[in-house]
Amino acid sequence: MTTLAAIRTGAGLRLLRAAVSRSGFQHPRTVLTWSDAMIPELAGRPQIVAGEFEEVVDLNGLLAPFHPAQWDPGDLELSLLAALLEPRMVGVDTLVVEDLDHKVARALTRLVPGAAIHVLQPGLDAYGPPAIRREAALDHRVAAHWYFEHLPQLQPASGGLARGLPLELPRGRPGEWTLVLGSDLAGAGAITATAELDLLVEAIRLAAAEAGPIRVLPSPSMPPALVAQARWRCREWEARLEWGEAAAARRWGTPSVAIGVDAVELLALQRAGARVHTVGLSRLLSALTPYQHPLRLPWILLDSQLREDRAPVSDEVAQDLLDTLSYVIRPEWRPERAERAVAALARLPEAERRRYFWRLRLERLGLVPPPARRHQLWHQVRTGGLVRPRRRAALE
Amino acid sequence: MTSGDRPEVSIIIPVHNGADFIGDALAGLAEQLPDPGGLEVIVVDDHSTDASAEIAATAGVPGGSLRVIASAGYGVCAARNAGLSQATGRLIGFLDADDWFAPGRLEVLRAALDRVGADFVRTDVVLVAERQRSLLAAPESRRGVRLPGRAGILPSTSRTMVDHPAMFAGLFHRRLLDEGLLRFDEDLPSAEDRELMWRLHLADTAYVVADAPGAFYRRGLPRSLTQADDQRRLGYLTALDSVRRGVASDPDQERLLAKLVQSLLALTVQHLSQTRRRQVRHALITQAARVLAAVPRPVVSAAVYQVDAQRRAVLAPVLRRVGVRP
Structure with missing residues (x-):
């Protein structure tokens, strides 16, 4: 009996190790890795220790020069991949995948149709529903959702299948330096490359106002061209700047200040004693469409804990927020949670309701009543339902 | 790996306002040869008004040498010729500032060229638009075989190697430069690759087509021919x-x-x-x-x-x- 794992990020690799150490499943003999970066040839890979697994297979190499994101294999392509991966597939009874909603992960589930599936979700999306609809047959194969307890006070929406693992916090007292964490929102399609660059530069500018050296950790997926431009635009602070990679970053210890856009690491750093700031998260959230966007839930959870303009929400409010969000974003996923969502929404403070929910979305789901009669005129104007009397006459 | 004191490979990168992309081109050159010191990169700034030259100089190529020079003339032909005049490598290649190579490509090309003693080596090209990629295959099914230059021209009724002119999808022996063949016509506003490829094949040089890690060509940029x-x-x-x-x-x-x-x-x-x-x-x-x-x-x-x-x-x-x- 064998475990096959498929990993695409460093965080996913750490979660895999943590789950194995908790005897969640057998140590995988073979690990498939791949990068979903815009330019995977130039992107960083998870730092696998030599000898950690019997074999590491680079899926990007097998698919080259094509991109994993465009790979939507039919039966022929799958059979070719199966032939390439033989005999690693022999006896596989457990498949461990990072992000089951990715095409590559879905394809792998078809390669080992009898295997139980363990899903690794190293980010905050682990607390919410799946990003896309899954076939019932696939859902039934999922044995567990493994996640890091970035927010240990919260119960994930997936309920009984959720397996939380404690997060290893940075060690040591905070030193007198600032950490800037990059992201790859452009690669995720959330913003343009130019906007991504501007956010990184803004974060570094904010860091420059603090004392001590500045260490910048760009996302491994960020195109080198963006990193090069950021270095150029931040040259005035060159003497204080150190640009690193994930492997080197683990030796840095705990910063006194940490700045990022949506890096989930900010939560752990805050718990370790660092002052943390998010850059641009509020305005990104307000511009994010549609409401069901996969980034909305992680961004809201992060924002609720790290807001600049007010204190973090209490644990109870955070759970109500999660319960409501999980239903509002994917009502079809667990329709039986509607009642719970209504109750949670009723308990939410008005400030959180206004900040994190679209009223029209709540109305359409029946979670809030339509506005009172005296407000209906304005409501109709806003929703485009009002036809002015002069125009009505012209139409008749 | 160097040939005496000479770098093994020179890569010439003409750039005109390529600040958005040149970092990718340079990052892709980091893992090309077993000995990174065997790579010489010459970035030729074609009168950029953005920070292309400065970004290139700052980014560098890990382990290899990088020089940024200014082009006296205007246009990609003049820039490439300026780079050629400075190139000291035994083998010479080209890369546009908005394209990139997969790791290990140049070593595969070097080995393919040296194995058969050809004058130049060509490969397929990968066309890229965001995450969508398509393969533009070199129209020669005989791979790894030394072929006479004229074999890449005819027949007239099929697509042949002269119809696959992308210069960046190849590597050229220095003797072509020494013999005056590897030089771009600066009077051409575009299609300079096509004209040079015809000349190389007409001169009955020897070439080989190899399977190699990708040469990636970014499509749909505002500066491209089709967009302009x-x-x-x-x-x-x-x-x-x-x-x-x-x-x-x-x-x-x-x-x-x-x-x-x-x-x-x-x-x-x-x-x-x-x-x-x-x-x-x-x-x-x-x-x-x-x-x-x-x-x-x-x-x-x-x-x-x-x-x-x-x-x-x-x-x-x-x-x-x-x-x-x-």
Whole structure:
């Protein structure tokens, strides 16, 4: 009996190790890795220790020069991949995948149709529903959702299948330096490359106002061209700047200040004693469409804990927020949670309701009543339902 | 790996306002040779008004040497020639600032070229638009085999290596530079690759086509020929006219002209179909007709006969001007 794992990020690799150490499943003999970066040839890979697994297979190499994101294999392509991966597939009874909603992960589930599936979700999306609809047959194969307890006070929406693992916090007292964490929102399609660059530069500018050296950790997926431009635009602070990679970053210890856009690491750093700031998260959230966007839930959870303009929400409010969000974003996923969502929404403070929910979305789901009669005129104007009397006459 | 004191490979990167992408091009050169010190990178700044040169100088190439020089002339041909005048490598390649190579590519090309003792090596190209990729295969199914240059020109009825002109998808031995063959015509506004490829194949050099890690070409950029839709579209006509004059005294002139006309007709169909500007369209028709008028009528007629009805309809304005029935 064998475990096959498929990993695409460093965080996913750490979660895999943590789950194995908790005897969640057998140590995988073979690990498939791949990068979903815009330019995977130039992107960083998870730092696998030599000898950690019997074999590491680079899926990007097998698919080259094509991109994993465009790979939507039919039966022929799958059979070719199966032939390439033989005999690693022999006896596989457990498949461990990072992000089951990715095409590559879905394809792998078809390669080992009898295997139980363990899903690794190293980010905050682990607390919410799946990003896309899954076939019932696939859902039934999922044995567990493994996640890091970035927010240990919260119960994930997936309920009984959720397996939380404690997060290893940075060690040591905070030193007198600032950490800037990059992201790859452009690669995720959330913003343009130019906007991504501007956010990184803004974060570094904010860091420059603090004392001590500045260490910048760009996302491994960020195109080198963006990193090069950021270095150029931040040259005035060159003497204080150190640009690193994930492997080197683990030796840095705990910063006194940490700045990022949506890096989930900010939560752990805050718990370790660092002052943390998010850059641009509020305005990104307000511009994010549609409401069901996969980034909305992680961004809201992060924002609720790290807001600049007010204190973090209490644990109870955070759970109500999660319960409501999980239903509002994917009502079809667990329709039986509607009642719970209504109750949670009723308990939410008005400030959180206004900040994190679209009223029209709540109305359409029946979670809030339509506005009172005296407000209906304005409501109709806003929703485009009002036809002015002069125009009505012209139409008749 | 170096040949004595000389770098093994020189890569020339002309850049004009490529600040958005040049970091990718340079990052892709980091893991190309077993000995990174064997790589020499020459970035030629073609009068950029952004920070291309400065970003390149700051980014560098880990383990390799990088120089940034300014081009005295204007345009990609002058920039590449300026880089060629500075290149010291045994093998020479080119890379546009908005494209990139997969790791290990240059070592595979070097090995393929040296294995058969060819003058240059060519590969497939990967066309990239965001995360969508498609393969533009080099039109030569014989891979890893030493081939005479002229084998890459004919037959006229098929797509051949002269129809796959991307310079960045290849590596060239220094002797081509020493013999004066590896130099770009600075009078060409575009299609300089095509004209140079014809010259290399006509000179009966030896080449090899190899399977190698990707050469990635970014499509749809605002500066590209198809996006700009201006007089640069006419560059291929000037290039092919130059080739036409070059084959005038060739013993195989008739067959070569047949191939040249086929290529010209195919490219004219492509550009006429793409352009949205009347001025450009008129110029394409006029100049294509002028080039064809210099080719013996039977050669043109025979080539037109090979073209399908749909494309002949697109070419009709050109063919009427040269007196050939569409």
